[in-house]
Amino acid sequence: MASVDRHRHITDAVRRAGQLSVAELAEQTGTSEMTVRRDLELLAEQGLLERYRGGARSVLLRGEEPPFALRANDGVEVKQRIAAAVAEMIADGEAVVIDAGTTCLAVARALAHRRLTVMPLSLHATNALVGAPQLRLLLPGGEPRPGELALTGPLAEASLAALRFDTAVIGCCGLTAANGLTAYDLADAAIKRAAIAAAHRVIVVAEAAKLSRTALALVAPATALQAVVTADDAPDEEVDALKALGVAVRQV
Amino acid sequence: MASVDRHRHITDAVRRAGQLSVAELAEQTGTSEMTVRRDLELLAEQGLLERYRGGARSVLLRGEEPPFALRANDGVEVKQRIAAAVAEMIADGEAVVIDAGTTCLAVARALAHRRLTVMPLSLHATNALVGAPQLRLLLPGGEPRPGELALTGPLAEASLAALRFDTAVIGCCGLTAANGLTAYDLADAAIKRAAIAAAHRVIVVAEAAKLSRTALALVAPATALQAVVTADDAPDEEVDALKALGVAVRQV
DNA sequence: AGGTTCGAACAAAAAATATGTTTGCTATGT
């Protein structure tokens, strides 16, 4: 088993079981306990799990959003498909603001080689875009939230307020026709709202699971959105409800 | 010869000679031409030299500032000494704005583990500071200049105008008592000016060579500075002239 | 107190990287 596969197995196994002993993981992966310990140290550093003497436990289980590093490895393919679809919807020369989050990071990557003006709202996306020769890169100010590296706060809001974009690509924690676009983090929600206000067209990216979820902070009602790009396993009733509100839904 | 030594040798040799053939470099380094070609491709990518058919030429020679990657490997030790001295001058809890440039990057690294509020003016420094647990990191907006990754433009200036710092750590391209603090890039100069205006105390970092140089854009007269940290091989007459203007000069 | 877990240190194994050679292609100058 290659080390990255083993890491994934450990992460998944711990997530499923809630907690697991080092010995158990060593047996499952067919490696020594020392290797498992080294892996756990690594994964704990990345925030993928929590270490305790003798084993590791999952960091989920609470009502919170899982950490960035955990989401980053989930459904990579789906995110790339969504990102490719979004990239198709954006014309060369546009000014685009790209939200934080893993799906939006995929969008940023898909746009890196394009001739565009882009303002990413996270440092992950920023790092993916620096050095792109054709791209005009604009950064908002703000305070990067640990892990997520999403830029938030008054400086970020002021940066957005000073600009007008053709398109905003927004991620979310929840989106339903009834409850609108929602986010777990209040500061994030404020930034999303500012980005939406600064853009002529709003495209929301959301994996299927998001369409049956509602998070704490309301960002905007669904009627404020022009388009939603989601996966083809999205629940039909939500898709239909969104369409009924005049939102263009694209499933890939 | 290890590959990194060879890279340094090639970079230096090309810089000294202005231009050199692949064959010449292969002989000098005792490697095959293929290896030299691969090295040149790598170094050219980093902007350390310019490739042409049959060899490579230096990217300097004009009145311009050498590219970031080139300066980054020069006088690393001196920069670290200067950075350590600056770190000593800053008290825990301060709010600090750190300019772009290689010396200021060293300062950022020296402050990473401290309990401070820091606004770096370049993405290089930002990347050095993300993840520092005790540090409150603030980003200005702006457009990152390629290579340098210095944040400039109206967004950056607006971010600075909205804040007040205890200390500004400023780099420069030239500093003399007569001509003041100067920079090559106009946009950079504007940012430095804004940072100085936003700070209660201004510390300038400058290797010895900077003290006998004057660049295009005036940032501020020497009287606007509180302190200068430089190396011990700085020219005495400049040091004395700065002291005569009431600037505290520290040589390390 | 006693067993368990941990982490440092080292050695072995595996993987990744760097290098050199060959070969066929491409660009450049005459």
Place this chain on the structure above:
DNA sequence: ACATAGCAAACATATTTTTTGTTCGAACCT
């Protein structure tokens, strides 16, 4: 257009780096 030097892909080899397992003393929990 042609000759030549330079170049890059492909492959084999060598070198370095990374990963892994083992051992052993220290740290830790109950």
